[in-house]
Amino acid sequence: KHAKLIPAEVMDSFKRRRAQWMRLREQEEQAKTRMERIADTDTDAKRIMSAPGVGAQTAVAMLVHIGGDIHRFKDSRQFAASIGLVPKQNSTGGNTTLNGITKRGPQRLRSNLVQCANVALLLADKLKGRFGEWVRKMQNSGKKHGVIACAVAAKLARIIYRLMKDKVE
DSSP states (O other): OGGGGSOHHHHHHHHHHHHHHHHHHHHHHHHHHHHHHHHHHOHHHHHHHTSTTOOHHHHHHHHHHHTTOGGGSSSHHHHHHHHTOSEEEEEETTEEEEEEEOOOSOHHHHHHHHHHHHHHHHTGGGOOHHHHHHHHHHHTTOOOHHHHHHHHHHHHHHHHHHHHHHTOO
């Protein structure tokens, strides 16, 4: 009943924007389906998804970031740094201070890894092995949640580097 109060030009604009939004949603769903298909068939994506909390979208984004050659990274720290998950360092007078993460590299991949880290933190009690112990130790350290999530994300990046380099599960 209130639609009659809206001018026709404005209503047409709303309808065009809604149609555009629906097309974008459909394209997003198609892209998600393609990523899941790639993750189901690609052995490297499956290897990446064996890391705790890592899903199909993160695995495919990681494959794109790696670009087919994990050996282009010198070590796991350089790999984590390429994603922007290492602390900024400031040095003066022989003293080195560590600040927040550098945030260099692909923002969406870094964001996905932080989300994976949040999943790992939620499931910390169920995680086994040294990684599970380390995550629980981090949770009990008294640090802020964001700091812990970034540290776990950096650890996940290092784990993924090792999984890809050594071709292990």
